[in-house]
Amino acid sequence: MFSQSIVVLSLLAAPLVCAQTVYMAGDSTMARNGGGSGSDGWGQYLGQYLTIPVVNNAVAGRSSRSYTEEGRFTTIINTVKNGDYVVIEFGHNDGTANPDNGRQVAVGDGYDTTATVTAANGTKILVHTFPYYIQNAVTSLKAKGAIPIVSSQTPSNDWSGGAIVAGPRFVGYAQTAASRTGVTYVNHYGYVANSFNKLGQSTTSTFFPVDHTHFTPAGANVVAQSFVRGLLCGTDSLKSKVNSAGQAVPNGCI
Numbered sequence: 654m655f656s657q658s659i660v661v662l663s664l665l666a667a668p669l670v671c672a673q674t675v676y677m678a679g680d681s682t683m684a685r686n687g688g689g690s691g692s693d694g695w696g697q698y699l700g701q702y703l704t705i706p707v708v709n710n711a712v713a714g715r716s717s718r719s720y721t722e723e724g725r726f727t728t729i730i731n732t733v734k735n736g737d738y739v740v741i742e743f744g745h746n747d748g749t750a751n752p753d754n755g756r757q758v759a760v761g762d763g764y765d766t767t768a769t770v771t772a773a774n775g776t777k778i779l780v781h782t783f784p785y786y787i788q789n790a791v792t793s794l795k796a797k798g799a800i801p802i803v804s805s806q807t808p809s810n811d812w813s814g815g816a817i818v819a820g821p822r823f824v825g826y827a828q829t830a831a832s833r834t835g836v837t838y839v840n841h842y843g844y845v846a847n848s849f850n851k852l853g854q855s856t857t858s859t860f861f862p863v864d865h866t867h868f869t870p871a872g873a874n875v876v877a878q879s880f881v882r883g884l885l886c887g888t889d890s891l892k893s894k895v896n897s898a899g900q901a902v903p904n905g906c907i
């Protein structure tokens with residue numbers, strides 16, 4: 654009886670121990686229906702290319718700072734198990750604002766750089782840089798045994814000379830934060846720009862139904878495929894969880 658219970662418990666426990674999950678932290682470009690009006694975020698489309706489940710914790714309107722200050726990284730840090738992946742992608746809402754909008758970060762990439770901003774009611778608020786918020790989240794996730802992946806923000810539907818324009822400063826900051834913490838960086842901006850450039854401006858423009866930032870479901874799927882291509886072209890262990898559909902995503906390495 655005793656040994657039978659042990660066997661049953663072992664059988665029950667084994668799959669639970671092995672199962673890995675991909676958690677996603679980001680803004681409206683990743684979140685379900687993130688831009689409203691029939692738009693969708695790319696986090697909804699990643700799971701079909703992986704052999705392990707995706708939990709999309711992206712929330713529209715968030716920045717590296719507000720996702721931190723609202724305790725959303727803390728929730729993921731408290732949830733992850735050893736070996737879980739966490740894809741972190743911000744930048745669209747992190748730009749400067751006056752009065753403070755609760756989302757802006759200090760300008761620059763120094764971990765210790767701060768700025769004092771002024772709320773609409775006159776209150777002074779200390780804010781940190783994009784790398785500060787991202788590096789803190791990555792460090793805490795690694796301490797839990799999770800595998801963070803820092804991904805750069807998606808491009809908007811902005812063109813120059815027949816190509817998607819160069820990325821804003823948060824693209825470089827994402828790479829910096831990943832490099833400083835020794836985790837994988839996916840140049841998602843670059844991989845999506847490559848996909849959009851190959852499709853051309855008129856086809857790409859059909860992916861932006863609301864504004865120049867948020868995607869149709871078809872556009873969000875291209876953005877998810879571009880992330881998978883970035884994974885396949887890199888060395889992160891998550892590439893071993895890309896399924897056959899993921900192996901078949903278009904375009905090459907950049």
Ligand SMILES: *[C@@H]1O[C@H](CO)[C@@H](O)[C@H](O)[C@H]1NC(C)=O
Pocket residue numbers: 772773774775776
């Ligand atoms: C002023 O605004 C800030 C930021 O929204 C808020 O945290 C603070 O509580 C407000 N202070 C007062 C006195 O309303």
